[in-house]
Amino acid sequence: MESFKHFIDTISNPTILFTSTLIIFFFIFPINDWFDKWNRRLKLYVLWSSKSMVIASILMAAFFVIGISDPDFRSIVLKPDNVPISGLIFLVYFFTWLSMHQAYENDAKLERGEPIDEQYDAPNDKVLVWPDLVYVEFIALILCSAFLMIWSIGLPAPIEEPANPAESPNPAKAPWYFLGLQEMLVYFDPWMAGVVLPTLIIVGLIAIPYMDNEPAGSGYYSFKNRKMSIALFMFGWLVLWDMLIIVGTFLRGPNWNFFGPFEYWDIHKLEALTNINFSEYIYIKWMNTGLPKSIIFREIWGIIVVLGYFLILPPLLAKTMCKKLFARLGSFKYSFFIMLILIAITLPIKMYLRWMFNLKYIIAIPEYFFNF
Amino acid sequence: MAEIISKKSATKEPGRRPPAALDKADTGDQISRRSFFSWLSIGWFAFIAATGGFFTMMLRFFFPNVLFEPVQTFRAGFPDDYTIGEVDLRWKNKYGVWIVRNNEGIYVLSTTCTHLGCTPNWLNSEQKFKCPCHGSGFFKTGINFEGPAPRPLERFKITLADNGQIIVDKTIKFQQEKGQWNDPEAFLNV
Numbered sequence: 001m002e003s004f005k006h007f008i009d010t011i012s013n014p015t016i017l018f019t020s021t022l023i024i025f026f027f028i029f030p031i032n033d034w035f036d037k038w039n040r041r042l043k044l045y046v047l048w049s050s051k052s053m054v055i056a057s058i059l060m061a062a063f064f065v066i067g068i069s070d071p072d073f074r075s076i077v078l079k080p081d082n083v084p085i086s087g088l089i090f091l092v093y094f095f096t097w098l099s100m101h102q103a104y105e106n107d108a109k110l111e112r113g114e115p116i117d118e119q120y121d122a123p124n125d126k127v128l129v130w131p132d133l134v135y136v137e138f139i140a141l142i143l144c145s146a147f148l149m150i151w152s153i154g155l156p157a158p159i160e161e162p163a164n165p166a167e168s169p170n171p172a173k174a175p176w177y178f179l180g181l182q183e184m185l186v187y188f189d190p191w192m193a194g195v196v197l198p199t200l201i202i203v204g205l206i207a208i209p210y211m212d213n214e215p216a217g218s219g220y221y222s223f224k225n226r227k228m229s230i231a232l233f234m235f236g237w238l239v240l241w242d243m244l245i246i247v248g249t250f251l252r253g254p255n256w257n258f259f260g261p262f263e264y265w266d267i268h269k270l271e272a273l274t275n276i277n278f279s280e281y282i283y284i285k286w287m288n289t290g291l292p293k294s295i296i297f298r299e300i301w302g303i304i305v306v307l308g309y310f311l312i313l314p315p316l317l318a319k320t321m322c323k324k325l326f327a328r329l330g331s332f333k334y335s336f337f338i339m340l341i342l343i344a345i346t347l348p349i350k351m352y353l354r355w356m357f358n359l360k361y362i363i364a365i366p367e368y369f370f371n372f
Numbered sequence: 373m374a375e376i377i378s379k380k381s382a383t384k385e386p387g388r389r390p391p392a393a394l395d396k397a398d399t400g401d402q403i404s405r406r407s408f409f410s411w412l413s414i415g416w417f418a419f420i421a422a423t424g425g426f427f428t429m430m431l432r433f434f435f436p437n438v439l440f441e442p443v444q445t446f447r448a449g450f451p452d453d454y455t456i457g458e459v460d461l462r463w464k465n466k467y468g469v470w471i472v473r474n475n476e477g478i479y480v481l482s483t484t485c486t487h488l489g490c491t492p493n494w495l496n497s498e499q500k501f502k503c504p505c506h507g508s509g510f511f512k513t514g515i516n517f518e519g520p521a522p523r524p525l526e527r528f529k530i531t532l533a534d535n536g537q538i539i540v541d542k543t544i545k546f547q548q549e550k551g552q553w554n555d556p557e558a559f560l561n562v
Binding site: 164165166167168169170171172182185186187188189190194254255256257268270273274275360361364366367369371 | 464465468483487488490491492493495497498502503504505506507509517518519520522523549550
């Protein structure tokens with residue numbers, strides 16, 4: 001038991017957790033034909049069968065039930081604030097399974113030439129809004145209200161001492177739905193993680209129907225025809241959003257240090273986190289000279305790296321990996337799309353740079369509030 | 373005009389009678405086109421005036437007659453009240469400053485984290501300020517060394533009064549990244 005807890009704590013280390021997730025993710029949601037080939041070879045699509053869902057749910061529930069015997073795990077998981085996140089893990093898993101299950105079923109049916117589930121069969125499929133739909137909605141509304149009432153009575157919101165600007169709670173956690181943003185703030189300047197990136201998330205979501213107007217596989221659950229779209233969206237949703245919420249809820253402890261789920265929240269846990277900027281790497285560590293006085297000379301390397309990333313990668317990818325995508329989208333849509341993707345990928349890049357090299361900012365101009 | 377429309381609608385829907393308003397359009401007991409527009413303009417001007425007046429009054433609320441703010445300049449006792457090598461927490465709650473004394477003198481640090489404005493905690497055993505919100509860490513000097521904080525904690529103006537008491541003025545701040553910590557008012561030599 002102890003060794004199991006120790007194992008879980010070890011793989012909860014962000015570098016291990018994130019790297020394994022990244023590798024496994026694209027085999028489960030194959031983003032291109034190569035991954036799809038391996039997905040088939042390893043038979044990973046059985047994850048979307050009904051049997052797998054039952055087994056996975058039981059395993060997840062067992063993990064929570066057994067884990068609760070541990071006092072540290074219990075204090076995190078049963079905190080009223082965190083109960084929704086435990087529920088979120090199950091709900092997100094279930095609905096991801098449900099849609100992928102239906103998608104694979106439909107793909108198989110289309111291959112066999114059978115009609116898919118969503119095929120509209122008039123007039124047999126006709127249902128009246130009143131009373132059929134409204135009744136169901138009404139019952140769902142009552143059940144939800146009853147559930148929320150019982151929940152709020154059973155697990156009351158914690159009422160703490162009056163707010164004091166001089167005393168921030170330790171750890172100070174955002175509401176659960178913002179924990180992903182709070183995690184982003186650890187790696188970015190507040191201006192980037194608090195304003196620019198959230199805006200771009202919304203812009204990107206709005207842009208989806210304009211970027212992806214491919215008629216194949218549209219209007220019903222399917223995976224085969226839109227592997228890249230679904231895999232990319234699921235990557236953003238499951239890894240860059242949900243996983244960061246889960247990390248922020250269960251793995252962030254006092255002083256915003258990382259803790260394993262079975263680890264005691266020691267306020268004096270010492271982590272060597274001396275972060276330095278890219279300019280300090282170049283001038284102090286590699287060239288052994290002091291930082292130049294002029295901001296431009298100091299930050300020129302970081303600016304070159306960032307500009308190179310955003311200006312050289314898109315045409316390079318269009319010529320190599322994303323050839324088909326470029327041909328399909330055209331240069332304008334392609335540029336917009338690839339920019340959004342590249343900006344989204346800066347988050348995992350900066351996370352890794354921080355964890356592995358203690359790199360804080362690639363461009364750091366605190367004099368003018370610009371840090372990237 | 374009216375006839376044509378009524379004829380048209382009559383041919384389309386035989387049972388429907390011509391609209392009454394079109395018949396009466398020229399009789400005079402209806403509002404004319406010219407007076408309609410003048411009433412419309414009056415209405416709009418009244419609306420804009422009312423909204424403008426409302427927002428002017430709203431704006432007035434941004435400048436209250438009395439401000440219940442803690443004073444920005446305060447006396448912080450004598451230099452001997454502060455132990456060498458220690459971070460003094462006594463003014464943290466009231467004025468939001470830490471007063472630190474080292475071998476050479478005294479300086480005043482702001483308790484606002486330069487990342488997103490939480491209040492860091494002074495961890496005596498680790499000899500650092502650590503922010504509970506995103507993990508920024510600062511040395512005793514205020515220099516940022518871990519976490520996302522892009523710049524050091526700010527320092528406030530510190531001077532001595534005639535009777536030898538320390539006066540802290542929070543309206544004047546000194547930022548290290550701008551080279552202001554070398555200012556004589558940012559540091560009190562004792």
